[in-house]
Amino acid sequence: MVTPVFVCTGFLDSGKTTLVKETLMEQDWIEPGLTLLILCEEGEEEYSKEYLDSKEMAQLKVEAFEQLNSVFFKNCEKNYHPTQVVIEYNGMWKLEDLLSIKYPRNWELQGVYSTVDGTTLDMYLANMRNMLMEQLAESELIVVNRCPDGVDRSGFRRALKVQNPMAQLIFEGMDGKIIQPSAEDLPYDVKGDKIVVEDGDFGIWYVDAYDHPELYLHKEIEFTAQAFRPRGMDEKMFVPVRKIMTCCAADIRFYGYPCKSDEKIEFKKNEWIRLRARFEWEAAVSFGNEQPVLHLIGMEPAQKPQEEVVYLG
Secondary structure, eight states: OOEEEEEEEOSTTSSHHHHHHHTGGGSTTSOSSOEEEEEOOOOSSOOOHHHHHHTTEEEEEOOSGGGOSHHHHHHHHHHHOOSEEEEEOOTTSOHHHHHTSOOOTTEEEEEEEEEEETTSHHHHHHHOHHHHHHHHTTOSEEEEEEEOTTOOHHHHHHHHHHHOTTOEEEEEETTSOBOOOOGGGSSSOOSSSEEEOOGGGHHHHHHHHHHOGGGTTTOEEEEEEEEEOOTTOOTTEEEEEEEEESSSTTOEEEEEOOEEOSSOOOOOTTOEEEEEEEEEEEEOTTTOSEEEEEEEEEEEEOOOOSOOEEEOO
């Protein structure tokens, strides 16, 4: 039986413990049973005995990276037989060193999540960009919390995209609420009549197209996807889809919006295509309420992207 391993990393007092307590441990994929928490540094936020007991967690504290080795993890498995493992990692240690350790055979890395303190973000971008990006290079979810007004969100997103284009990025304000992305935050230009969505940005477009359809209305959208037609759908419609990971490897599904034409649409099942379509907001047959609907302009066979799975963000 597979034992999932979740790694949370970030500099001291960047909010790792809060992320573990308020987000990670509240997810449906956390199975009943013992969660082994390996704590590599202690910040202001702590795990009380009451909290650990309520979540059936056992806590191990590690003071030096040298303690983390194959023998240590083998003993963790032998002594605790955990259902899952959470490693709250020291952000000053190299993440690649942790990921290169040989783990017990049944342990499987399920996700790397990172936190960044928004009050120091501009300083890190100006003076320690490489160090910051090295820490985030393997992260699937990055939460930039405590963002003051005027923080350079677009600059950080651009810098991150070079190192880790697949990461899901969330900004939170000083009040802890998620900051909804604006047009300036998007990784593609929405000002013109045509919007080209790169392979790694499909998840961002998919979410934003539903939340802010006015940015895309009547415009031409171009992206790469797989052609799929649900059972019973008219031959003049299909759904261009991508695999999207919403949170972890155990939660991957196909997502896409219906596309229709005045003529029969022919394709091979699951064929990769480069699609050009006009974006509209309307009711689609068999889909119920109004939503994004694509009107086919043209499509042609395309190469499979280097990364088949994309992320929401």
